[in-house]
Amino acid sequence: MLTKTKEKIWTYKEYLEIEDENRYEILKGKLVMAPAPNRFHQDICGNLYFLIKKYLQKNNIGKIYTSPIDVVLREDIVVQPDLVIVLKENYKILQEKGIIGIPDIVIEIISPSSVERDLIHKKNIYEEAGIKEYWIVFPKEKMIEILFLNKDKQYDVFHIFSIEKNKKLTSPLLKKLEINLNEIFEE
Numbered sequence: 001m002l003t004k005t006k007e008k009i010w011t012y013k014e015y016l017e018i019e020d021e022n023r024y025e026i027l028k029g030k031l032v033m034a035p036a037p038n039r040f041h042q043d044i045c046g047n048l049y050f051l052i053k054k055y056l057q058k059n060n061i062g063k064i065y066t067s068p069i070d071v072v073l074r075e076d077i078v079v080q081p082d083l084v085i086v087l088k089e090n091y092k093i094l095q096e097k098g099i100i101g102i103p104d105i106v107i108e109i110i111s112p113s114s115v116e117r118d119l120i121h122k123k124n125i126y127e128e129a130g131i132k133e134y135w136i137v138f139p140k141e142k143m144i145e146i147l148f149l150n151k152d153k154q155y156d157v158f159h160i161f162s163i164e165k166n167k168k169l170t171s172p173l174l175k176k177l178e179i180n181l182n183e184i185f186e187e
Contacts, residue, residue, distance in 0.1 A: 008031075009030075010029055011026070011029075011075050011076060012026065012072050012075050012076075012078050013075075015078055023068050024078075025078055025080055026076060026077055026079075027077065027117070027125060028125070029076040032117070034080060034114075037082075037109070038111065041111055041139060044109055044137060044184060045082050047183060047184050047185075048107060048179075048184055049064060051184070052083070052085065052177070052179075055177050055179075056085070056174075061087055061174075062085055062086055062104070063085070063091075064083060064084065064085050065084045066083055066084075067081060067082050068080045069084060069098050070097060071084055071098060071103060071106070072098065072100045073101075073102065073125065073129045079125070081108055081122075082108055082137075083107035084103045084105070084106055085103060085104050085105035085107075086099065086104055102130050104131070104132050104173060105133040105134075105135065105171075105173060105174075106135070107134075107136075107137065108134075108135070108137065109137040109139060110137060110138050110139065111139075126155075127153070127155050131149070132149050133147065133148050133149070133158075133172065134146075134147040134148075141162070142163035142164070142181070142185045143160060143161060143162045144161045144181075145159075145160045145161075146158040146161070146171060148173070158172050161181060167180065168180060168181070169181055169184070
């Protein structure tokens with residue numbers, strides 16, 4: 001008879017003790033390795049970073065960080081979103097080792113190996129944590145879905161932006177932000 005052994009529950013403290021070159025996240029106590037992204041993923045990430053950073057600096061309202069940066073939502077949840085935005089009023093969560101607390105916006109760029117993790121597991125984690133906006137970028141489709149936290153603390157779809165249907169991306173939280181989708185998905 002086989003007996004099921006209890007799976008180890010990882011904590012942030014144990015995570016900090018890992019001494020290898022891999023990228024990891026802790027999703028509700030489970031240690032998950034994150035493979036390196038492909039070139040197109042990196043192009044999109046760099047474009048978004050540049051365009052959003054320019055907007056944040058011009059309006060003096062926040063900071064943007066790119067992965068790898070630890071975002072500690074709880075002791076058993078440490079994520080490394082592709083991009084993280086923290087608005088000025090929440091700068092207290094910015095610490096030397098990363099972001100300890102709830103950022104305002106997280107952005108994940110879907111890759112073939114991250115579909116289930118980003119669309120289900122992380123979406124649920126971000127919603128439960130109370131992250132105000134979750135942007136999901138679909139490189140192949142050249143689409144960005146922006147979810148926002150409603151008054152019931154659940155995600156609603158703000159808009160699905162598609163390079164074929166929309167000229168500009170906007171955000172409920174970043175009021176004057178307008179980004180040409182061609183600038184995000186340029187190759």
